Amino acid sequence: xxxxxxxxxxxxxxxxxxxxxxxxxxxxxxxxxxxxxxxxxxxxxxxxxxxxxxxxxxxxxxxxxxxxxxxxxxxxxxxxxxxxxxxxxxxxxxxxxxxxxxxxxxxxxxxxxxxxxxxxxxxxxxxxxxxxxxxxxxxxxxxxxxxxxxxxxxxxxxxxxxxxxxxxxxxxxxxxxxxxxxxxxxxxxxxxxxxxxxxxxxxxxxxxxxxxxxxxxxxxxxxxxxxxxxxxxxxxxxxxxxxxxxxxxxxxxxxxxx
Amino acid sequence: xxxxxxxxxxxxxxxxxxxxxxxxxxxxxxxxxxxxxxxxxxxxxxxxxxxxxxxxxxxxxxxxxxxxxxxxxxxxxxxxxxxxxxxxxxxxxxxxxxxxxxxxxxxxxxxxxxxxxxxxxxxxxxxxxxxxxxxxxxxxxxxxxxxxxxxxxxxxxxxxxxxxxxxxxxxxxxxxxxxxxxxxxxxxxxxxxxxxxxxxxxxxxxxxxxxxxxxxxxxxxxxxxxxxxxxxxxxxxxxxxxxxxxxxxxxxxxxxxxxxxxxxxxxxxxxxxxxxxxxxxxxxxxxxxxxxxxxxxxxxxxxxxxxxxxxxxxxxxxxxxxxxxxxxxxxxxxxxxxxxxxxx
Ligand SMILES: Nc1ncnc2c1ncn2[C@@H]1O[C@H](COP(=O)(O)OP(=O)(O)O)[C@@H](O)[C@H]1O
Ligand SMILES: [Mg+2]
Numbered sequence: 278x279x280x281x282x283x284x285x286x287x288x289x290x291x292x293x294x295x296x297x298x299x300x301x302x303x304x305x306x307x308x309x310x311x312x313x314x315x316x317x318x319x320x321x322x323x324x325x326x327x328x329x330x331x332x333x334x335x336x337x338x339x340x341x342x343x344x345x346x347x348x349x350x351x352x353x354x355x356x357x358x359x360x361x362x363x364x365x366x367x368x369x370x371x372x373x374x375x376x377x378x379x380x381x382x383x384x385x386x387x388x389x390x391x392x393x394x395x396x397x398x399x400x401x402x403x404x405x406x407x408x409x410x411x412x413x414x415x416x417x418x419x420x421x422x423x424x425x426x427x428x429x430x431x432x433x434x435x436x437x438x439x440x441x442x443x444x445x446x447x448x449x450x451x452x453x454x455x456x457x458x459x460x461x462x463x464x465x466x467x468x469x470x471x472x473x474x475x476x477x478x479x480x481x482x483x484x485x486x487x488x489x490x491x492x493x494x495x496x497x498x499x500x501x502x503x504x505x506x507x508x509x510x511x512x513x514x515x516x517x518x519x520x521x522x523x524x525x526x527x528x529x530x531x532x533x534x535x
Numbered sequence: 536x537x538x539x540x541x542x543x544x545x546x547x548x549x550x551x552x553x554x555x556x557x558x559x560x561x562x563x564x565x566x567x568x569x570x571x572x573x574x575x576x577x578x579x580x581x582x583x584x585x586x587x588x589x590x591x592x593x594x595x596x597x598x599x600x601x602x603x604x605x606x607x608x609x610x611x612x613x614x615x616x617x618x619x620x621x622x623x624x625x626x627x628x629x630x631x632x633x634x635x636x637x638x639x640x641x642x643x644x645x646x647x648x649x650x651x652x653x654x655x656x657x658x659x660x661x662x663x664x665x666x667x668x669x670x671x672x673x674x675x676x677x678x679x680x681x682x683x684x685x686x687x688x689x690x691x692x693x694x695x696x697x698x699x700x701x702x703x704x705x706x707x708x709x710x711x712x713x714x715x716x717x718x719x720x721x722x723x724x725x726x727x728x729x730x731x732x733x734x735x736x737x738x739x740x741x742x743x744x745x746x747x748x749x750x751x752x753x754x755x756x757x758x759x760x761x762x763x764x765x766x767x768x769x770x771x772x773x774x775x776x777x778x779x780x781x782x783x784x785x786x787x788x789x790x791x792x793x794x795x796x797x798x799x800x801x802x803x804x805x806x807x808x809x810x811x812x813x814x815x816x817x818x819x820x821x822x823x824x825x826x827x828x829x830x831x832x833x834x835x836x837x838x839x840x841x842x843x844x845x846x847x848x849x850x851x852x853x854x855x856x857x858x859x860x861x862x863x864x865x866x867x868x869x870x871x872x873x874x875x876x877x878x879x
Binding site for chain 1: 740743744745746747748749751752754755756758759760761762763764765822823
């Protein structure tokens, strides 16, 4: 089994009197794709927002590679190699694909004083990445994000995460509002992410999608983690649904034949 | 006319030809609307009044245009980052008052006065920037407050009276920033050269540099830009400072040219400048900006003010035209934007 990449330990979070997370401990290993499942309001988004620096936990510790780290902002998380892809993908819609891919880390050329962006290099790298990201259409990297479809935007966000060698890519319901084709391309991308040495946390409403791509399933209910080690190859969608809805507390021991 | 002439291709050839493609890109650019309007304006004024293109009139236009124009250039950068500055007119009036007061009271030389005035502008821009980015107060309120503070200070230290400025003769700094020369029969001030230099530097900055990308991103989506490591606050503070400094410089240029530093000068410039910038195609909400567009916007409004008087429209009707131009241009830009987002 691979070594541990991230460990969130004893995480709790209140919103006023609502306890969104109750002593949750959650780990992701290297090269692992973890599916995070649970009904609406279970606390999935809250948990990953704490990991990506968008929220700060009331208590608990985050470890990376076994060492405690402080994630107090999204900038901290990105520096630690944690990239998050939201539904709205957090791109600057007025800027081109290439300018978005390199935003904040633009390559420069020539004398430092002139601060000149190497737009040619940016466009070349971007064109290659888009192909890898599964955008079949020939979209020039100078196209503004505002004229891309939802799936293409997700692909750009994922391509960015991969290019900058994020160790962990978090996808919170990335396939909502996407068409069938686009959803397939996001799923394909998640699978590729593992092959190229990244870890992923994948949250999706559609349990079939989760079953298609993940190595391990974690289930949350009402702010608590109730199952941690579900192997999608050893169980059925129906059994996992029972756990999510609270009819079962764990997957029955005798796995049904596949 | 031989077959590959641009004209023929433009009128008959397929849109995919190089020239057709060029036209296509050109038409979809935000600068296209203002460009056409400017050309129309020049044609109409030239046809209606022989005086419009006379060398005296061109000299006149070239004297005052760069002064407002420099403020507009600074404002373009600031607005692209999603902020704006209402205190520019007051800084335009205040900076020369500081410079001339320092000279006239015998405190120091004109040169020292110049650098003190610019340094004060840096502080004003910095304070604007800190209030907006750290205290998260909207730039409308911050710079409105600053407008009153700066204008009030100018009136207070001068008792409301203009400062004498006749002693600028021969100062190297006065020559450098407003020295005059002639090309043919057209008198040109050095401020035109300064304006052109600013246009080149700022257009380069906005479109070619990393800093320019940060300006666009800060105005487009500050939160995601920040998350990517863009220093949004610092970017905006730098632009507030730049805008204040350019306003101060413009005010000093103007005061030397007209030999007067009036504490009230620059009143109302903030709105005229913002109008110039948005007419040129820069978005009031940030994320989109064009220096070339602003140059066109500046020329459109200056030519309009000058031209309608020449063709005999009462000067008081000026605002009607300006208002109509703003509304028309906004409609055009929003239509282009929607067309663009639809992927055309
Ligand atoms: N910003 C917030 N303010 C108040 N309550 C919140 C906030 N975010 C989430 N919650 C509450 O926390 C709980 C968990 O929400 P969330 O993590 O979004 O669930 P999930 O993503 O699993 O659907 C819910 O009860 C939700 O109402
Ligand atoms: Mg959620």
